[in-house]
Amino acid sequence: MHATAELLIDGRWMPASQGLEVPSLDPANGSQIGCFSAATRADAEAAISAARRAFEKPTWAQSPRLRQNVMNEWASRLEHKAEALAQLLTQENGKVIAQSRGELMGAISEIRYYAGLARHIPGHVLEVEPGVFSTMLKEPAGVAGIIVPWNAPVILLIRSITPALAAGCTCVVKPAPQSALITAAVIRELADVTGLPPGVVNLVSEQGHDVAQLLTSSPEVDVVSFTGSNLTGQRIMAAAAPTMKKLSLELGGKSCCLVFEDADIDHIAPQLAAAATVISGQQCTAARRVLVHASRYEAMKKALASALAAIKVAPGNTPGAQMGPLIDLSTTELVQRRIEQAMDDADEVILRGQRLGGNLRLGGFVSPTLVAHRDASASFVQEEIFGPLVVLEKFETETEAVARANHTEFGLSASVWTEQGARAWRIARALRNGTVWINDHNKLCAEAETGGYRRSGLGRLHGFDALIDFTEIKHIYQNVGVLEPPKG
Template sequence: MYRIYGNFIDGQWQTSISQKLLDSINPATGEVVAHTQDSTVADVDRAVTSVRSAFQTTDWGKNSHRRAAALAKWADAIDEHANDLAAFLTAENGKPIREARVEIQGCSDSLRYYSGMARNVFGRTFQPAADNMGFITREPVGVVAMITPWNWPALLLFRDLAPALAAGNGVVVKPADRTGAITARFFELLEGIDEFSQGILALVTGRGATVGNALVEHRGTDMICFTGSTQVGVQIMQTAARQVKKVALELGGKSPNIVFDDADLEKAITTSCRSLFMTSGQICMAGSRLLVHESIYEDAIQLAKAYAEQLEVGDGALETTDMGPIISETQMSAVLAYIEDGRREGRVVTGGNRLSGPRYDHGFFVAPTVIADLPTTSRVIQEEIFGPVLAVQSFQTEQEAIQLANGTAYGLTAGVWAENLSRAMRVAREIQAGTVWVNGYNRNYAEAESGGFKSSGIGRTRGIDGLLEFTEAKHINITF
């Protein structure tokens, strides 16, 4: 029997004023797994008012020991319930259970890292004259509206939520409407963690057009933190600009893996393909473009084809599943439309179709797809597909590889594969991306900053900069 999850406001679970619900649907089976609130603008106002009151009247923003203890205890609770959380994440999102376990572990890791950082929000002092002393302090921004995505709904929540809370902010969380229930499960674990000031953290589920927009427009929110598509990110920036509101945005990606002729080819292709086909390609850091030196181009294509064809596609609840379904029928249709463009403009090496049969007919499954020989102007090359579609291109020279890598509007991540580390470093410095991995991919750490160049976003998450992102610098000057 599926559950109904409420909004979490002022430390209590509440029903939306609308009295309406949203379905959370397992994309592998089409079955309803939970209901969440279809909230209204009035619900948003209730949440923001509660969080602002807690921020202004409690010691949360000034008591770093309290914040450190709260985050550490939340991490303990997540670890205690990790298996149940992973199973529910798979049911609501569709990703393989092995991947879900990794995601849940990343949530507690983020909380533990920022539990320590909560007591390290340092400023600095300076003395410009004999009778004068200056202090630069770091203070919380205030009330942060956090709008999170459905593809990695747990980790991408805590990646931003942990530093926002560690810095002393109050936060209103609005999860993607498709994955609101797993977010509510995390909020249930707050029970008994008395270190959290009542009301300092709220959850409001609902549709982006209603709840998301209301949070961005609300005069009680001081900062908007959003992870999602570039199109929506631009709209948020435009709206926030009217109130000169701070924003932090991680947006789309079209990330390249550049493979030179001296690279360990099998490792490069295997790792690149894994980075693309995990989460069925529904990940902003996916290595969706494979750029290969012309001398090893056909060999690389065959290795990519073999990797795609050996993947076990199916219900993520099965331990044997390597790749699960697309999140929804709408997203699946969009992915298949891109594949048809690729079929017209290039060569579909493998895949290229919706999977059918008893295992697939009730879900939204697309075969792992590899497309080669596409022109650089193709939509498959230029646009974020958010599906299991790998585009393979060839290059002749180092400079051409750099031009191809930088030849889209995006700049989130990239990979460089070469035994010649001087070449690898030259290329890494020239790539316009917030993270460049050399002879590896998707190596993400709580202590290492990440974020996008160009249309991939603004601001940084993780690491020290991820903490400072949620603060304001203040100069206090004393004349003796």
């Protein structure tokens, strides 16, 4: 029996208005695992209208205790079904099961974090003159369109929808077609929570772009939160401009790992290999450039090549698997072409990755590639290639290391590897990135804001400041006068 993901509109699960269902495929072998209802523009309009009606009632927007209770119950329901959901995530997305389990646990933690914040979104009051008060009230922004990518569909849904719900917004969720089943399964656990008003959360899957285009252009949508490519982010900004929407955009990255001469190469090379191949290299913060001090370059070259070659590529549920397939065959072909071009253009190919055949021939399985290159302006050094490609570079000084790392249009994340605490902070401060890890990589948590400088996005996700994109500040002015002391 295949799973079917229907639409959720105004509290009711339903098929798409035109009845279209699209197959959902396992990226490991191309087999059908279910299908999802493909919404039309009319379905999206109905979902937006339902979210607007729910927002205009005070039941949700002005009831922080209700919001907290609903979100905590949602987290508990997900916790109860975490293993089944992790298995579905691996089946639909391809990532190894350990990563799927970690993603579910991170999502549950994030829901509980924002459930706690739902009852503490404080404003402030100023007495600007005697008896004259200015109150700054934080209010929910309105209807939020949540456009979810396929690479980490659970946590990337949760980190957008939970601050929106905590703030009092209502939502329309549009998942990626490659991960519609897991998104619907997670949303179903929320929809079944007693006390959630109809229309607060709506789900509309699609095969094309009509729903996403409506979310970004409709005057009835107040906020759009999107994680994905720079090109799509630019299109969203352009479409949202006429209605002046609030935007939360986490876009591409080309994360640099700066390795200094005092680093333990044998210890950190496996960590860098894991950071480069997380979700098969399909993560915006994945380690893509390794900049190493010239005195340790040869040691890193050998150790990193060995660590990447040792990565076990297999279906996500295979015992010991460290890297699964890319999301689908069309993506695999595109990424493989770009990796092959990088190998053609690089100064040196240290580890030649390839499309894997045999019993893996039906899936998008690609082994890791490591190249070395001097010119930091080369296209494959600059552009985000969403797969297991690592570029090795060398530097002589701290100044050169920072200059090379900052020579990019991105600014999402980086890591610094050194035993000198002062140097670590000095370099971290100089890097133009929204997140810098010291002697670690890819560590994200609910409490700490994440986002990018430059073309890596707008706004922040995670942490208290994620609420900013889903709230408005209202100034309420009142002259109440003063109580004069009695005369005499």
